[in-house]
Amino acid sequence: MPGQDAQFQKYISRRTVVKALAALPFAVSVIGCASAGSSSTITVTPTPTVPPRPGSVIYTYQGHSDQVLAVAWSPDGKRIASGSRDMTVQVWDAFSGKHAHIYRGHSDGIPSVAWSPDNRYVASASWDKTVRVWDTSTGDHAYTYDGHSGMVTAVTWSPDGRYIASGASDKSVQVWDASTGTQLYTYRGHSDGVTAVLWSPDGKRIASGSTDKSVQIFDALSGGHIYTYHGHSGEVTAVTWSPDSRYVASSSVDTSVQVWDASAGSVLYIYRGYNVEQAQKNPTKGVLPDLVYTAAWSHNGKRIAAVTQEYCGDDCGVVMTWDALTEGHFSFYPAFPMYALAWSPDDRHFVTSIALGSVTAGGVPAVQITQAS
Numbered sequence: 001m002p003g004q005d006a007q008f009q010k011y012i013s014r015r016t017v018v019k020a021l022a023a024l025p026f027a028v029s030v031i032g033c034a035s036a037g038s039s040s041t042i043t044v045t046p047t048p049t050v051p052p053r054p055g056s057v058i059y060t061y062q063g064h065s066d067q068v069l070a071v072a073w074s075p076d077g078k079r080i081a082s083g084s085r086d087m088t089v090q091v092w093d094a095f096s097g098k099h100a101h102i103y104r105g106h107s108d109g110i111p112s113v114a115w116s117p118d119n120r121y122v123a124s125a126s127w128d129k130t131v132r133v134w135d136t137s138t139g140d141h142a143y144t145y146d147g148h149s150g151m152v153t154a155v156t157w158s159p160d161g162r163y164i165a166s167g168a169s170d171k172s173v174q175v176w177d178a179s180t181g182t183q184l185y186t187y188r189g190h191s192d193g194v195t196a197v198l199w200s201p202d203g204k205r206i207a208s209g210s211t212d213k214s215v216q217i218f219d220a221l222s223g224g225h226i227y228t229y230h231g232h233s234g235e236v237t238a239v240t241w242s243p244d245s246r247y248v249a250s251s252s253v254d255t256s257v258q259v260w261d262a263s264a265g266s267v268l269y270i271y272r273g274y275n276v277e278q279a280q281k282n283p284t285k286g287v288l289p290d291l292v293y294t295a296a297w298s299h300n301g302k303r304i305a306a307v308t309q310e311y312c313g314d315d316c317g318v319v320m321t322w323d324a325l326t327e328g329h330f331s332f333y334p335a336f337p338m339y340a341l342a343w344s345p346d347d348r349h350f351v352t353s354i355a356l357g358s359v360t361a362g363g364v365p366a367v368q369i370t371q372a373s
Contacts, residue, residue: 055319055333058349058369060356061097063090068353068365069111070340074119077345079136081122082353082367083110089124091136094344094351094369101139105132111153116178117161123178125155131166133178145181147174154197156206158220165206165220167194173208175223185223189216196238202245205262209236215250217262229265231258238294242324243301249324253291257306259324269327271304293339297324298347305350305372307338319350321372333370337363348372 052058066085073080073094081091089103089110108127115122121142122134131145131152145166154167157178165175173187173194187208196209205226209215215229215236234254241248247268249259257271295306305321317338323329340353350372355363 052371054371054373056371059097061367064365066365068367069109070113071342071351071353071367072113072115073342073344073351074115075117075345076119080351081113083113083124085109089113089122103134105141112155114155114157116157117159123155123164125152125166127151131155143181145176147183153195156197156199158199159201159203165197165199167197167208169193173197187218187223189225195236198239198241200241200245201243207239207248209239209250211235215239227265229260231267237292240295240297242297249295249297249304251292251295251306255291257292257295271327294341296341296343298343299345300347305341307341
């Protein structure tokens with residue numbers, strides 16, 4: 001499907017955060033490699049004598065040679081994984097930045113990474129049309145899933161760690177056994193490429209977002225369609241579940257984050273944010289000026305965070321957080337251009353992928369740990 005993938009590439013522009021996807025006949029291989037060691041640069045901020053303010057940088061990790069597209073915090077809070085245009089997945093200590101492993105084997109960029117619930121494995125989705133699974137204790141490549149026929153840009157584990165779901169530009173979500181790669185079923189509810197996939201915390205449902213502007217909910221075991229949400233007027237960039245599995249927050253290029261009931265689709269609210277420049281003068285004014293790259297619900301269910309950009313041009317970015325159920329308590333953390341975000345398991349920190357310096361001048365790819373509260 002070369003034409004389809006070429007069309008889908010336009011959604012990867014704007015620093016590649018609207019993730020592309022696709023699919024091909026199923027096969028499992030064991031080809032791949034991983035190497036320990038690092039050529040990374042780690043800038044560590046000295047331990048402060050007083051608690052750091054929200055948005056304060058804890059340290060900056062510069063292990064990748066090209067734009068970082070995806071970040072994920074391990075469930076035990078000890079490590080971070082990142083995927084990059086440089087075709088590597090890298091894993092390091094979340095507190096010190098000390099490097100553990102570099103995983104090599106993909107032949108194209110990696111826009112999504114996900115930890116297994118037991119912290120043993122990382123799954124990586126790639127534009128090379130594969131999903132690879134890596135053993136994080138040994139650094140070994142476990143296996144490759146070749147079920148998609150186009151660019152894969154989203155991957156998620158089931159809460160019990162038995163299954164993996166991946167989305168692609170072939171308009172499908174595929175669910176398969178995490179230990180064998182055996183495909184369980186293919187969900188084909190979308191009319192365009194899938195950009196986001198996430199398993200519900202209770203393990204019963206899967207949410208998927210698409211360039212067809214919809215979010216769809218389907219049964220995790222059978223693949224049966226449950227509900228389609230049509231609230232967005234632009235491509236969906238991310239989906240995130242509330243910890244109790246009642247609500248979904250979805251972000252979009254339509255400059256909104258929408259929070260809605262996952263069973264009925266009734267909207268709790270539509271968060272449109274603030275223009276940071278205006279909000280600094282008057283917090284009650286301004287609207288989100290550009291697309292939302294990603295959104296993430298905190299593990300304690302109290303807050304939602306989102307990443308947007310261009311409130312002051314291509315060389316700026318901002319993390320916004322607000323009360324998950326009331327839309328109140330607005331705060332924002334301006335920084336370098338940002339593309340991806342994940343909460344730490346204790347919700348005290350963010351990990352974000354950034355570009356240090358000017359984007360137009362080729363900003364240095366990096367990952368930052370910052371204070372969230």
